[in-house]
Amino acid sequence: MQVRRDVRLADLTTLAVGGPIERLVEVADATELVAAVREADEAGTPLLLLGGGSNIVAPDEGWPGDVVLVRSRGIERDGDSLVVQAGHDWDELVAHTVANELAGMEALSGIPGSTGATPIQNVGAYGQEVAQTITAVRIYDRVEKAERVLTPAECGFAYRDSRLKRDPARFVVLEVTFGLHAGRMSRPVGYAELARTLGVGIGEPAPLADVREAVIGLRRGKGMVWDPAEPDSRSAGSFFTNPIVPSHQAVEGCPSWPAGDGRVKLSAAWLVQHAGFGRGTRDGRVGTSSKHSLALTTEEGATAAELLAFAGRVIATVEEQFGVTLEREPTAVRP
Incomplete structure (x- = not known):
């Protein structure tokens, strides 16, 4: 666990806005994450959890407490399921699934941010959303002061929404389990623009690598692939x-x-x-x-x-x- 006091939120977010942080705590695994959250809660310190910083508008006045930067990493495979730590880079995970011929999240390529943020927002693009593949979310409950596992039903997924998003002060995502499909072909392509780019019909599959390449190309053309030089x-x-x-x-x-x-x-x-x-x-x-x-x-x-x-x-x-x-x-x- 690393602590710093010389950081601005603008340095940690893709919109590059936001003022100074009173105390930045960088955690490397789920144990450190829970410890940092408990420490802040027990001290009554304002707490902000931050992953990739790609989906927040940070306040100009900064943060008068602890910002916990989640940098836990790791992917464990169990058959066609992957258990992924909350701080793992999302696009690295998608690239991993394509390279290992696991279908289900290939159309979510090129999205910046961390894996732990995806169930909160129910991230989606080009006809896929993470709710289609998530089978479990391990969380720390700040009200119950305990870890537990939420089922998809308990997550309350909706369009770009979830129970986790509706009660952000309560749930801390520690890891996410995804159920995928083995094979080199994608899930049926459900988005017209992507289908045209791939030269397939709506509802038809395409090679996983082709889907990833096409999605990144489409996103880059819209300025939606994170690049400090862009x-x-x-x-x-x-x-x-x-x-x-x-x-x-x-x-x-x-x-x-x-x-x-x-x-x-x-x-x-x-x-x-x-x-x-x-x-x-x-x-x-x-x-x-x-x-x-x-x-x-x-x-x-x-x-x-x-x-x-x-x-x-x-x-x-x-x-x-x-x-x-x-x-x-x-x-x-x-x-």
């Missing part, structure tokens, strides 16, 4: 989730997909762009990516306040023009 990757990926609305509230011209129970999922990117915030729309040091209107990016010296104000204007304009309320995907952290 200004458009200075983001949190998609800043807004695709809104799900009753079918009668569908917006004319906006791409939509069935979402069950008489509802449809609308394209947030279309709504943002047609509300006047197309690619490359800037307001000072923040704005939309030059490659994709759904990603908000920052420039050197930008603040969280500037970014959230811009996002607020996007939300208000979309609601005014289309009667649809967008929701932020990244979490705006408050001290």
